[in-house]
Amino acid sequence: MPVKPNYIPQVLIIDDEPFNLEFLELVLRQRGYRIITANNGRTGIELAEKKQPDLILLDIMMPGENGFECATILRLSPETSEIPIIFLTALDDAKSTRKGFDAGAVDFIPKPFEYREVLHRIRLHLKITENDKYILSKTEKSLKSNLQLSVTNDQLPRTNTAKFLATSEISKAYFHESVILANNSESHLLLNFTPPKLNEQIATLIRKALILNTGPLYTPAETFRNIGIALQEAFDHAPNQTIEVTGIYAEIDRGIETLTLVDAGALPPILLQKNGSTVLIEPQSGPLGELGKGLLPCATFEMKKNSRLFIYSTQMLSAFKSAGEGVKELKEACELSSRIDLETACQAAGEMLIKDSNIPDGILIAIEA
Numbered sequence: 001m002p003v004k005p006n007y008i009p010q011v012l013i014i015d016d017e018p019f020n021l022e023f024l025e026l027v028l029r030q031r032g033y034r035i036i037t038a039n040n041g042r043t044g045i046e047l048a049e050k051k052q053p054d055l056i057l058l059d060i061m062m063p064g065e066n067g068f069e070c071a072t073i074l075r076l077s078p079e080t081s082e083i084p085i086i087f088l089t090a091l092d093d094a095k096s097t098r099k100g101f102d103a104g105a106v107d108f109i110p111k112p113f114e115y116r117e118v119l120h121r122i123r124l125h126l127k128i129t130e131n132d133k134y135i136l137s138k139t140e141k142s143l144k145s146n147l148q149l150s151v152t153n154d155q156l157p158r159t160n161t162a163k164f165l166a167t168s169e170i171s172k173a174y175f176h177e178s179v180i181l182a183n184n185s186e187s188h189l190l191l192n193f194t195p196p197k198l199n200e201q202i203a204t205l206i207r208k209a210l211i212l213n214t215g216p217l218y219t220p221a222e223t224f225r226n227i228g229i230a231l232q233e234a235f236d237h238a239p240n241q242t243i244e245v246t247g248i249y250a251e252i253d254r255g256i257e258t259l260t261l262v263d264a265g266a267l268p269p270i271l272l273q274k275n276g277s278t279v280l281i282e283p284q285s286g287p288l289g290e291l292g293k294g295l296l297p298c299a300t301f302e303m304k305k306n307s308r309l310f311i312y313s314t315q316m317l318s319a320f321k322s323a324g325e326g327v328k329e330l331k332e333a334c335e336l337s338s339r340i341d342l343e344t345a346c347q348a349a350g351e352m353l354i355k356d357s358n359i360p361d362g363i364l365i366a367i368e369a
Contacts, residue, residue, distance in 0.1 A: 009126050010034040012053040014044030014070065015088060016062045020113075024057060027115045028122070041065030045073055048080045055126055057109070060089040060100070068103045072297045075104035075221075076285055081295050084125045088113075102260075102298040104221065161186070162343040164350030164364040166316065172197040173361050174313035175206060179214045183255035187214060188365060189227065191247040192266060192314045202234045221295045224249040224262045246287045248311050252303060252367055259303040259369075262296050267323055269311045270334050274304040278335060280327070303369045308342065310334050310349065316362035319355035326353065330364075342368045 011033050013024050018039070025035045036051055038044035041064055048056060056074070060067035067087055074080040087100050090111040100108060106125055109118055161178065175191040175198055189210060191198075209230035213223045224247070231245060246265035253260070261269060265287035271279040284297045303309070310330070317326030333352040337345035346366035353360065 005032070008032060008034055009054040010036065010051065011055050011057060011122065012036045012038065012044065012048055012051065013057045014038045014041060014062075014067075015057070015059040016040055017059070020059070020088065020111075023113065023115075024118065027118060031119060033122075041067070041070040045070055045080075048074055048083060049077065052079070053083060054129070055122060056083055056085045057122075058085050058087055058105075060087050060091060060096070068099055071100070071103040071105060072284075075295050075297050081225075082129075084129050086121060086125060098300050101219075102300050104295055104297055160184075160342075160368050162346035162366045164346050164366075166350065166354065166360045166362050171313075171361050171363070172199065173315050174198070174363055175203055176313075176363055176365060177207060177210060179210055181214070181251070181253075182216070183253065185251070185253045185255060186367075187220070187223070187249065187251040188311065188367065189247065189249050190266070190311050190313060190363075190365065191227075191245055194244045202231070205230050205234050219298070220249050220251045220260050220262050221298055224264070225295050244287045246314065250309065250311060250367070252309070252369060254369060257302060257304050257369065258300055259307075259309060260298050260300045262298050264296055267312065267314060267317065267327060269309060270327075270331050271301060271303070272308040272310075272334060272338050273302070274307045278331060280331065305369050307369045308334070308338065308345075309367045310346075310364065311367075312364040313362040315360045316350070316353055316364055318360045318362070319353065319358040329353070342366055 011028055013021055013035065015021050016039050021037050021039065025037055028035050036047055036053060038047050041062055044058070058067045058070060071085050074083065074085065084106045085104055086107045086109055087105045088109050088111060089096070092110060097108065107121055109121055173193055175193070177189050179187045181187060206227060209227050213226040248261065248263050248266045248269060250259060250261045250269065259271065261281055263269065263281060263283040264285050265283050268280040268282050271281060273279065279301065281299055284299060312330065317323055317330070320326035320329070330349060330353060333349040334345070337348045346364060350364045
């Protein structure tokens with residue numbers, strides 16, 4: 001008696017061109033996939049939330065919500081954040097590609113379609129997704145094990161990173177750690193905690209998660225998501241408490257001179273670019289919320305040599321009447337000190353945030369490309 005495959009993936013195709021929908025549906029049905037179609041972004045998002053497909057093929061150029069906007073919405077929703085998205089596009093410039101990856105795409109299929117390439121990429125990413133689920137399960141087990149912290153003796157170059165600590169006390173309101181990467185590059189994680197406060201056990205767990213979830217196999221969004229999973233494990237013992245964690249994960253790649261940043265509800269980082277312009281990088285989402293759920297969109301910027309990034313904990317602005325007022329003053333302080341060495345600039349900017357006897361329990365970190 002014949003048997004049926006155990007796993008038949010379901011693919012959602014979102015495209016406003018009838019010919020593209022018909023062609024892709026025909027090709028994929030012939031190969032045995034289950035297919036759902038939508039001819040606009042809004043319908044596609046609703047179908048994704050309702051049907052929970054295994055993969056989404058998403059056209060970029062559509063009326064109403066374009067592909068970039070749809071991908072961002074899908075990534076921010078816990079119900080659809082883990083579904084891989086492949087963009088269908090005639091755009092082949094570097095800016096569009098970068099924007100697509102920042103929005104959460106895993107790949108691009110160029111138009112006009114070559115059906116063998118379509119089938120290959122779909123099969124590849126469905127397998128990768130299954131492997132990711134397996135790796136995540138192994139990571140959770142490793143977090144609970146006696147994993148040794150592989151702290152390196154190599155320090156980040158003094159000319160590249162500086163810190164301003166408002167107090168010498170061990171803080172329970174924020175967590176900061178850096179990771180040394182290849183090509184004289186690094187990443188920085190900064191988390192802000194409200195009750196339950198940070199303790200050494202949670203800090204150790206976060207460091208373990210960084211060790212397990214950084215390196216060439218992980219995008220910044222994946223690292224940040226997996227940190228959320230680790231935090232959820234840590235906070236499972238406090239189910240009746242409201243947990244709010246905001247944070248930033250910034251990866252500075254000096255090899256290709258880029259900054260890729262994920263911001264979940266934290267105050268906007270300040271990027272002083274080499275050309276003299278200043279960018280306030282607004283959050284891509286609210287607080288982490290349901291920890292561990294959601295691959296947040298990223299923002300990628302050029303970070304040429306001598307550009308500077310300032311990230312800071314929420315408490316650094318506690319002396320001001322509003323966060324907006326504090327951000328404005330910090331931005332001005334960073335700009336005023338842009339021509340002096342990084343260490344002095346970081347100290348000067350930090351000291352400008354201290355008003356009278358109000359000493360914040362916070363940290364300011366300056367990173368130079």
